[in-house]
Amino acid sequence: MSDVSAEAVAKAGKPTIFFDGVSNRRRQVTLTFGDxxxxxxxxxxxxxxxxxxxxxxxxxxxxxxLAxxxxxxxxxxxxxxASLGAELAARCTRLDEHQATRRGTARIVGWSLAAAVSIVCVVLFGVPLAADRLAPLVPKPIERRIGDAAEVQMKTIFGRGTCDDAAGQAAFAKLVNRLRDVAGLDDSMTAAVLPTAVPNAFALPGGKVFLLKGLLDKADSPxxxxxxxAHxxxxxxxHDNMRGLIYNGGTSFLIGLLFGDVTGSSAVIFASRSVVExxxxxxxxxxxDTFAIETMHALGRSPKPSAELMFRITGKEGGSGFTILSSHPLTEDRLARMTRExxxxxxxxxxxxxxxxxxxGICGGSGKI
Structure with missing residues (x-):
């Protein structure tokens, strides 16, 4: 031991407790202040x-x-x-270097705020952007499997039957095929009429479109x-269904897509919710709406009648629960736009x-079970 005062030696001779970091045994030790x-x-x-x-x-x-x-x-x-601690602290010039100074605290607060802003930006911009980019890339077999799962849920709500009158089906197929050809969709798209009094129509992933009899009953023209x-x-x-599923499902849904778990509970919940809600x-x-306007114009027909149908439905039944209003908001604005077009x-x-x-009369007396 060199350059150590008698006072320092005396202080260093007092016992203290040491843990070596290998075992949890308390070791009674003495300290010596040297180099x-x-x-x-x-x-x-x-x-x-x-x-x-x-x-x-x-x-x-x-x-x-101390560490x-x-x-x-x-x-x-x-x-x-206390006196031994003060003597040792005086020799340890970097004792509190790792502690946050005011500048360090400000830096921590700054990075925390930056992280919070980043999370908000991801939620507001990143996730929608990812959904926009990924939705068209989902393989069609996976999209069809999701649509099949959602169809089961929808038929549980609206009834498992589909309207099967032969003449009505032929007329419906003619109408759908004309729209499909102008819209540029392939023949994998399917459409059916469900025998329920609810006036609505909806699309599911995988090219599935359903028209509900309640809407057909209220229509006055093809x-x-x-x-x-067309809407x-x-x-x-x-790909609005898939975009909504990816956006609402977040990482859990994406992981499901990655590992093929797309007919499990998460996919069914998100798929059915995207239609029901x-x-x-x-x-x-x-x-x-823009797509519908362009499609009807390409057929040499006006888009205005469809908006008039929606307005009739929502004007009479807008407050009665599950109608076309739930999935087609701002009907008055839509009618004004369709009138301009x-x-x-x-x-x-x-x-x-x-x-x-x-x-x-496609639904006749009963649907196909």
Missing amino acids: ALEIAEEGAAPVRWVYADIRRADSPAGLLR CASVSPLARLEIRD DEVAGIL ELGHLKH ASYSREAETDA DRPVSGPPLLTNDEWRALK
């Missing part, structure tokens, strides 16, 4: 801690607990003698029904009078 701190236990070789590596650790009042950056991270030295179906085809064309965004609804009829009728009567 480095020596921690000595009777009968064992001393341990040396370089003063510059000694750091203050969390401790209760009345106890100085050393150059030894085991679990090693601790506990000093209860053009009214065609505009509604739903717009949702299919734009009509979770299309305002932008998606506007885009689907009204053009003189230049194309042939979508259905003959006989075909229209057949379509109106």
Whole structure:
């Protein structure tokens, strides 16, 4: 030991507690202040801690607990003698270097705020952007499996039957095929009429479109029904169902897609919720309207009748629960827009009078079970 005062030696001779970081045994040791701190236990070789590596650790009042950056991270030295602790602290020039200064605290607060802002930006912008990019990339077999799962849920709500009158089915297929061809959708798309009094129509992933008898009953012309179906085809064309599933399902749904668990409970819940709660965004609804307008114009027909049908339904039954209002908001605005897009009829009728009567009677007395 060199350059050590008698006072320092006396202080260093007082016992203290040491944990070597390997075992949990409390070791009673003595300290010696030399060119480095020596921690000595009777009968064992001393341990040396370089003063510059000694750091203050969390401790209760009345106890100085120390760690050393150059030894085991679990090693601790506990000093209860205040004067001994002060003597050692005077030699440890970097004792509190790891503690947050005002600048360090400000930096922590700043990074925390930045992290919070980043999370908000991801939720508001990142997730929708990811959904927009990923929705068109979902393989069709997976999309069809999700649609099948959602169809089971929908038929549980609206009844398992589908309307099967032969003449009505032929008329419905003619109408759907004309819309599908103009819309540029392939022949994997399917459509059916469900025998329920609810006036609505909806699209499911995998190219599935359903028209509910309640809406067909209230329609006065094929053009009214065609505009509604064209709107739903717009949702299919734009992958709005898949976009909503990815956005609402988040990482859990994406993981399900990755590992093929797309017919399990999570996929069914999200798929059915996207239809039942009509979770299309305002932008998606506007885009689907634009698609319907363009489709009807391409057929030489006006989009206005479909908006008039929606207005009749919501005007009479808008407050009665599950109607077309739930999935097609702002009907008055839509009617105003469709009226502006009204053009003189230049194309042939979508259905003959006989075909229209057949379509109106597609459900007959009962649906196919």
